[in-house]
Amino acid sequence: MKRLSRQFLVFAFSTVLWILLDQLTKYLAIRYLKGELPVPVVNGFWDLCYVENRGAAWGMMQGKQLFLRLFSVLALGGVIWNLRGFFFRFRGGTWIASLLTGGIIGNLIDRFFRNGGVVDFLDFHWGSSHFPAFNVADSCICVSFFLLLFIQWKVKQEAG
Numbered sequence: 001m002k003r004l005s006r007q008f009l010v011f012a013f014s015t016v017l018w019i020l021l022d023q024l025t026k027y028l029a030i031r032y033l034k035g036e037l038p039v040p041v042v043n044g045f046w047d048l049c050y051v052e053n054r055g056a057a058w059g060m061m062q063g064k065q066l067f068l069r070l071f072s073v074l075a076l077g078g079v080i081w082n083l084r085g086f087f088f089r090f091r092g093g094t095w096i097a098s099l100l101t102g103g104i105i106g107n108l109i110d111r112f113f114r115n116g117g118v119v120d121f122l123d124f125h126w127g128s129s130h131f132p133a134f135n136v137a138d139s140c141i142c143v144s145f146f147l148l149l150f151i152q153w154k155v156k157q158e159a160g
Contacts, residue, residue: 005144006039007088007094008083008088009019010094010095010098011083011087011088011094011097011098011101014094014095015097015098015101015102016102016152017102017138018099018101018102018103018106018136018140019102019105019109021062021122021136022102022103022106022107022136022140023106023109023138024134025071025121025135025136026106026108026110026119026121026131026135027117029050029121029135030050030119031073032112033048033049033116033121035050035052036050037089044058044125044126044127045124045125045126046122046123046124046125047123047124047125048121048122048123049121049123049133050119050120050121051120051121051123051133052114052117052118052119052120053118053120053132054116054117054118054150055068055132056068057132057138058132060130065111066077067106068111069111069112069116070109070140072104072108073108076101076105076106077105077107079097079100079101079104080101083097088149092147092151093151094142095150096147096148097144097146099140099141099144099147100140100141100142100144100145102137102140103136103137103138103139103140103141103144104137104138106135106136106137107135107137107138107141110137118135118137118138119135120132120133120134120135120138121133121135122134122135122139
């Protein structure tokens with residue numbers, strides 16, 4: 001029981017940190033980038049810019065705010081529901097769950113309190129190739145997804 005309490009505290013604390021980092025960076029993007037030209041960080045590769053994405057990843061599902069909010073709430077519920085039964089059972093699962101939860105909540109805050117538009121500001125490109133702008137919450141979700149894939153692969157390697 002003591003281990004579970006410690007895991008939950010680590011999960012809760014790190015989730016709050018991810019949310020705060022996401023919201024702070026979005027606040028800074030709104031304050032300093034909204035209405036401005038992109039700011040190059042690495043010329044020809046990485047800019048800071050202000051984008052309001054009213055869709056999902058890569059701008060898909062534009063204007064489907066009710067669905068995106070509902071899906072996000074259900075995904076968040078699924079993560080919370082599976083904390084003890086899934087995430088807390090494997091090494092690193094607590095951190096992965098906090099990344100995923102922090103990312104989902106970070107973007108949900110935008111969806112509910114910024115007229116449905118998620119603030120994106122990290123903009124990567126190479127020559128004529130351009131990756132859609134994203135934010136810290138998106139990064140948290142993607143990193144957690146790839147870590148889950150890696151752990152699943154590793155477990156299969158050890159079993160087989």
